Amino acid sequence: MSISEKPVAPGENPAEEQRRWPILQHPRILFAYLVFLLTAALFLFGVSAALVTFTWRDLATFAALVVCAAVCVEAIRRLGMPGVPAGFARDLLGAWWFPAVLLLPPVYSLLIPIPVFILLQFRARRALVHRRVFNGTSIALSGFLTSVVWHAVQGGGIEAGLSGVPDAHESLATGTGVLVAVLCCAGFTILNTFIVVVAARTSNGPGQPLRPMWDREAFTVDAVELCVGVTVAILAHLSLFLLVIAVPPVLLLQRSLLYQQLQMAVRTDPKTGLLNAPTWEQEASVEIARAHSSRGRAAVLIIDIDHFKRVNDNHGHLFGDQVLLGVATTIAQQLRQSDLLGRFGGEEFVVLLPGSDTTEAWQAAERLRSQVGSMEIAVDEVPVSITISIGVAVIGDHGNDLVELLTAADLALYRAKETGRNRVCLPAGGTGVGGGVGGRIPGPRGGEIPGRTASADPGDPTEIP
Numbered sequence: 001m002s003i004s005e006k007p008v009a010p011g012e013n014p015a016e017e018q019r020r021w022p023i024l025q026h027p028r029i030l031f032a033y034l035v036f037l038l039t040a041a042l043f044l045f046g047v048s049a050a051l052v053t054f055t056w057r058d059l060a061t062f063a064a065l066v067v068c069a070a071v072c073v074e075a076i077r078r079l080g081m082p083g084v085p086a087g088f089a090r091d092l093l094g095a096w097w098f099p100a101v102l103l104l105p106p107v108y109s110l111l112i113p114i115p116v117f118i119l120l121q122f123r124a125r126r127a128l129v130h131r132r133v134f135n136g137t138s139i140a141l142s143g144f145l146t147s148v149v150w151h152a153v154q155g156g157g158i159e160a161g162l163s164g165v166p167d168a169h170e171s172l173a174t175g176t177g178v179l180v181a182v183l184c185c186a187g188f189t190i191l192n193t194f195i196v197v198v199a200a201r202t203s204n205g206p207g208q209p210l211r212p213m214w215d216r217e218a219f220t221v222d223a224v225e226l227c228v229g230v231t232v233a234i235l236a237h238l239s240l241f242l243l244v245i246a247v248p249p250v251l252l253l254q255r256s257l258l259y260q261q262l263q264m265a266v267r268t269d270p271k272t273g274l275l276n277a278p279t280w281e282q283e284a285s286v287e288i289a290r291a292h293s294s295r296g297r298a299a300v301l302i303i304d305i306d307h308f309k310r311v312n313d314n315h316g317h318l319f320g321d322q323v324l325l326g327v328a329t330t331i332a333q334q335l336r337q338s339d340l341l342g343r344f345g346g347e348e349f350v351v352l353l354p355g356s357d358t359t360e361a362w363q364a365a366e367r368l369r370s371q372v373g374s375m376e377i378a379v380d381e382v383p384v385s386i387t388i389s390i391g392v393a394v395i396g397d398h399g400n401d402l403v404e405l406l407t408a409a410d411l412a413l414y415r416a417k418e419t420g421r422n423r424v425c426l427p428a429g430g431t432g433v434g435g436g437v438g439g440r441i442p443g444p445r446g447g448e449i450p451g452r453t454a455s456a457d458p459g460d461p462t463e464i465p
Helices: 014-019 028-051 056-079 093-104 107-112 114-125 129-155 158-161 170-174 175-204 216-238 238-268 277-293 308-315 315-332 358-373 402-418
Strands: 299-304 340-345 348-354 377-379 382-384 389-392 424-425 432-433 441-442 447-452
Touching: 028 129, 028 175, 056 093, 056 107, 056 114, 056 238, 093 107, 093 175, 093 216, 107 114, 107 129, 107 175, 114 129, 129 175, 170 175, 170 216, 170 389, 175 216, 216 238, 216 277, 216 377, 277 299, 277 340, 277 348, 277 402, 299 308, 299 315, 299 358, 299 402, 308 315, 315 340, 315 348, 315 358, 315 377, 358 389, 358 424, 389 402, 402 424
Parallel strands: 389 424
Antiparallel strands: 299 348, 299 389, 340 348, 377 382, 424 432, 441 447
């Protein structure tokens, strides 16, 4: 698990980008967090280096693992990652972190990420330096603490854990030792993930929800990485020459992982992680056809971020990307597992709500509008308010296939924007509601529905669905 490494965009000047110090554009607490982690890593290196006795065997093992990792980095570069958006790329470098944790004193776990991440930066894929430093520090600290626990269990004390127990890897020849090794490496993965989650939380701010950072795909990759890493450690324990036969399977697994990532990239919008427009349309068409044939219900929402161009013009496109991600995450967390969410292009999102009638679709859209409106996104500690307008169309009432529903929802969205934005609208004959100024909508018995305002369209009926 690592924080998304945004590559340097084509045409950008990397030197100019570095002079801007992008880390300073993030919240100060994130900068302080990175400094704290880096200071902790340096302090632990000083303590453990003073306690450890460097041996030629350990140095040879360390060098062999670095060479194997370098071969994998070079393979990543040669394969290339066209079309794989930042944040989706994953690797199997844990196959070399875990052997360092289990075979070498803890100080080596602090050292091995340094050459590997330098190679990644200059040979595989350029990324912002502070993100590389963070990811390397996270791996180093997770590996160090895991190695301390492993050696403490083998040697029976914290001092033994810090200095490393000679021949601690001998226990890898026993079933109990392998089980302990697997548990320790699982702890490494959990700790590394926790460090990344804390960084993502501080980066987004307390008011912004997070995308899930451990889905089924990530869990599968981490489990494979753990198994491969422990297996490589056992082979290296038997003989360093066996690493030669360990590298090709790792490279093959890396290639297959890249194939899965490319498949995901074809289906996914790179900025938000949502389904892209063609994939969403394909899956939504199937669901709507099923609902139409069975006389079921389904609704389509088209969501537009209000005045998004103004956001980009006033605060820059990088902040605009944060707004897109924040809105996408907020919407996703308010939907059911069966709902289908995608990015339609620009600042527009689309949602399919299977089984929803007009009232349920309206309520869902209003909930999304309210939640996005309460998001907290700041530029230089100055809060920026974000609102959305939503057009709603329901199968049977406004159309019988995806094209008809999208057309109706788009017309409803246009009405929402024309009548003040920050509101939900149905197609002609429906009603609007939102934060704009307007007359109260009478309730079923002549009362008013609190907080709801009528659309400016005089042809609207007087009651919401």
